[in-house]
Amino acid sequence: MLQKLSLFSLVLLVLLAPSAATAKLEVVATTPDLAAIARDVGGPDAHVLALALASQDPHFVDAKPHLALALSKANLLLLTGAGLEVGWLPTLLTGSRNPDIQTGGAGYLDCSSLVPLLEVPSTAVDRSHGDIHPQGNPHYSYDPRRVDALAVGIGKRMAELDPAHKSGYFLRTKTLLEGLRTARARWEARLGQARGQKVIAYHNSLPYLADWLGLEVVEHVEPKPGIPPNPSHIAHVLERARADKVRAIVQQAYYPSGTSKLIADKAGAMFVQIPGYPDFAQGQSYTAYMDDLVTKLAKALVVR
Amino acid sequence: MSHFRLAASSIAAPWALFVAGTAHAQAAPSAPANDLDDIKAALAADAKSKPATAAPAETPPATTSSGGIQSLNPDLSLIADFAAAAFSDEQHLQTGAHDPTRNGFNLQALELSLGAAVDPYFRFDSHISFELEGVDVEEAYGTTLGLPFRLQARLGQFLNRFGRINATHPHVWSFSDQPFALGRVFGAEGNKGLGGELSWLTPLPWYVELVGSTMMAGGAETSRSFLGGEERSVHGPKDLLLLAAAKQFFPLSDNWSLAWGMSGAFGPNPSGPGNRSAVYGSDVYLKYRPITTESALVASLTSEWFYRRRQVPGDIVQDVSSYSELFVRFAQRWATAARYEYGSAPFGVSGANIADALDPEWTAARQRVALALTHYPSEFSRFRLQVSRDMPGWRDGIWAGFLTAELAIGAHGAHGF
Numbered sequence: 001m002l003q004k005l006s007l008f009s010l011v012l013l014v015l016l017a018p019s020a021a022t023a024k025l026e027v028v029a030t031t032p033d034l035a036a037i038a039r040d041v042g043g044p045d046a047h048v049l050a051l052a053l054a055s056q057d058p059h060f061v062d063a064k065p066h067l068a069l070a071l072s073k074a075n076l077l078l079l080t081g082a083g084l085e086v087g088w089l090p091t092l093l094t095g096s097r098n099p100d101i102q103t104g105g106a107g108y109l110d111c112s113s114l115v116p117l118l119e120v121p122s123t124a125v126d127r128s129h130g131d132i133h134p135q136g137n138p139h140y141s142y143d144p145r146r147v148d149a150l151a152v153g154i155g156k157r158m159a160e161l162d163p164a165h166k167s168g169y170f171l172r173t174k175t176l177l178e179g180l181r182t183a184r185a186r187w188e189a190r191l192g193q194a195r196g197q198k199v200i201a202y203h204n205s206l207p208y209l210a211d212w213l214g215l216e217v218v219e220h221v222e223p224k225p226g227i228p229p230n231p232s233h234i235a236h237v238l239e240r241a242r243a244d245k246v247r248a249i250v251q252q253a254y255y256p257s258g259t260s261k262l263i264a265d266k267a268g269a270m271f272v273q274i275p276g277y278p279d280f281a282q283g284q285s286y287t288a289y290m291d292d293l294v295t296k297l298a299k300a301l302v303v304r
Numbered sequence: 305m306s307h308f309r310l311a312a313s314s315i316a317a318p319w320a321l322f323v324a325g326t327a328h329a330q331a332a333p334s335a336p337a338n339d340l341d342d343i344k345a346a347l348a349a350d351a352k353s354k355p356a357t358a359a360p361a362e363t364p365p366a367t368t369s370s371g372g373i374q375s376l377n378p379d380l381s382l383i384a385d386f387a388a389a390a391f392s393d394e395q396h397l398q399t400g401a402h403d404p405t406r407n408g409f410n411l412q413a414l415e416l417s418l419g420a421a422v423d424p425y426f427r428f429d430s431h432i433s434f435e436l437e438g439v440d441v442e443e444a445y446g447t448t449l450g451l452p453f454r455l456q457a458r459l460g461q462f463l464n465r466f467g468r469i470n471a472t473h474p475h476v477w478s479f480s481d482q483p484f485a486l487g488r489v490f491g492a493e494g495n496k497g498l499g500g501e502l503s504w505l506t507p508l509p510w511y512v513e514l515v516g517s518t519m520m521a522g523g524a525e526t527s528r529s530f531l532g533g534e535e536r537s538v539h540g541p542k543d544l545l546l547l548a549a550a551k552q553f554f555p556l557s558d559n560w561s562l563a564w565g566m567s568g569a570f571g572p573n574p575s576g577p578g579n580r581s582a583v584y585g586s587d588v589y590l591k592y593r594p595i596t597t598e599s600a601l602v603a604s605l606t607s608e609w610f611y612r613r614r615q616v617p618g619d620i621v622q623d624v625s626s627y628s629e630l631f632v633r634f635a636q637r638w639a640t641a642a643r644y645e646y647g648s649a650p651f652g653v654s655g656a657n658i659a660d661a662l663d664p665e666w667t668a669a670r671q672r673v674a675l676a677l678t679h680y681p682s683e684f685s686r687f688r689l690q691v692s693r694d695m696p697g698w699r700d701g702i703w704a705g706f707l708t709a710e711l712a713i714g715a716h717g718a719h720g721f
Contacts, residue, residue: 053558056595063721064561065511065553072454072505083716087683090718094427097505099450103421127713131683227682228636254598256636 029078032280033141045165054277057254063091071096081112082138114153115146130224142209194301202251241267248300252276270300378420381714385412392703399487454505464495466567468587478641480708485625491525511553521545521571530571545571563589579615602633624648645672668697686710
């Protein structure tokens with residue numbers, strides 16, 4: 001009888017031990033920037049996926065049912081917050097049936113709570129201002145100074161959810177912060193001459209980049225956030241671009257480029273298309289993404 | 305002491321700043337607008353006086369603030385649909401409760417939606433439709449958030465998840481009227497009622513959701529193939545409407561998606577003691593939306609079929625109804641759509657056409673085609689021009705033209721797929 005029990009225990013150990021040892025924290029990020037940071041922090045202890053593609057406008061992601069399936073297995077949900085995903089995430093979140101990642105759950109991390117936000121309205125706003133974000137501008141990951149706080153917040157939450165691997169999360173967070181500090185010095189040195197340059201953005205998604213690099217966004221191709229451009233507005237933007245000697249039209253690759261190229265051409269400015277997010281699916285890190293972004297900006301904004 | 309605290313020396317700056325920044329943001333009152341202008345002017349002057357290579361601040365400026373609007377009020381939105389309509393024959397055959405129905409101006413729907421988490425275990429959603437003649441509780445239901453085994457329950461008044469279009473509201477439709485199949489099979493409002501639903505997200509590698517629900521089987525505008533307008537006491541499950549559905553989703557690629565559903569609804573009908581009705585359906589939704597490159601294009605093909613059989617004294621009345629629609633959003637602000645609908649004549653067990661007491665005039669096949677052109681000034685407003693030709697086999701055809709406007713205010717709603 002004892003022999004049978006021992007054999008049974010051994011079988012149980014063999015069956016259960018590998019799964020316990022290899023169990024990873026399942027992390028789902030709504031956008032690839034958060035996913036890239038989470039992958040650096042999570043390392044081999046976490047399995048990370050992103051709901052939106054790098055090439056996708058994060059405001060308009062289809063709530064495809066298989067994304068709810070991914071959320072149903074998640075231990076941790078990272079969202080950009082500030083209303084960025086309001087048009088698609090709530091449906092998926094309810095459909096996931098996962099209590100751990102519902103609002104207020106231990107596995108729900110609204111990353112906008114980790115960083116100081118810009119453009120939080122100080123007066124009443126409504127949709128006559130366009131599709132604005134009353135909680136503040138959500139495009140904060142273009143500022144690597146804020147990414148420090150994101151990495152720390154994500155690392156802390158991973159450690160809380162998976163205390164067995166706390167030291168790993170800590171060490172990788174520390175490594176990421178050190179790497180970011182070095183990279184940031186490199187990026188700032190490279191773009192130092194760009195401070196004070198005037199640019200035009202397509203959507204109001206560059207205030208954090210401008211805040212970090214000292215750029216001045218003088219106009220937007222969209223007349224108001226989320227409102228498609230019209231001829232009279234574009235004429236106004238062109239006039240402004242000429243008057244202010246705007247150096248570049250900067251926009252994410254997921255926005256239409258024809259109008260912006262026209263403005264750049266007529267105003268003698270450069271058209272700079274930046275990737276909206278790190279190509280997480282292809283393994284690109286946040287640092288590699290910013291290297292690429294800084295290179296593109298430097299070509300347009302730094303006088304040689 | 306945690307590892308995060310132990311390493312304070314190496315990451316102290318961002319960490320401390322993070323903590324301090326958050327604390328500051330929570331405590332700092334928002335600056336008046338004129339102060340902000342002064343600050344901006346000062347910062348601009350500083351920037352000009354600095355050498356071009358001056359380094360940015362080590363940390364984000366403290367004049368920013370974090371946080372959001374905190375409110376325990378539910379998300380609230382109001383969506384209005386108005387229509388100007390013209391019919392070639394005022395004795396038309398529109399079947400939807402929200403369809404334009406008369407020459408001239410129509411209020412199609414004024415829908416007030418509220419939703420919020422009740423507690424950690426439930427959320428509650430309601431959609432109340434105001435009409436010129438009264439108010440209709442379209443939906444009011446609670447949804448569980450944390451049942452085990454990936455189960456989810458809904459309780460209250462809700463649209464049954466039969467097929468694809470039945471559970472949706474007019475503001476997500478590609479046309480300004482509902483397919484006549486829905487009105488013929490379930491009623492003007494679509495199949496809805498008071499009841500409960502249990503659904504299960506299966507652990508299969510692809511998305512498979514199984515749905516079962518039960519609700520009251522009466523309602524002239526919601527369950528006309530079942531008890532319709534007849535009031536009947538409930539003595540057991542046989543007196544209720546039962547639904548079973550399977551919903552699958554296949555992400556064919558980043559740009560292509562396919563959803564396929566099968567549904568069945570079963571319940572009593574009032575034609576005789578023990579007589580029952582059954583509706584079987586299948587729906588396919590194929591969508592192409594290029595998201596790997598910049599594009600405004602969205603194209604989708606939706607097809608839905610309904611097969612209905614009702615026991616009546618001496619026979620079984622059967623019919624088939626379907627619709628297929630192609631939707632193409634070809635620019636950021638513009639979309640077009642085409643729809644074809646078919647409804648067979650009712651037929652009996654022998655296959656021969658028979659009379660249907662629910663629609664006595666429906667003695668031959670009916671077809672309808674519609675074209676729509678939609679303009680979206682923004683995500684929250686929409687104008688649509690629609691022309692349709694109804695071709696019932698038992699009478700002359702009917703032309704219909706609609707010009708509709710939709711305006712939405714309030715919380716940004718989350719869209720399903």
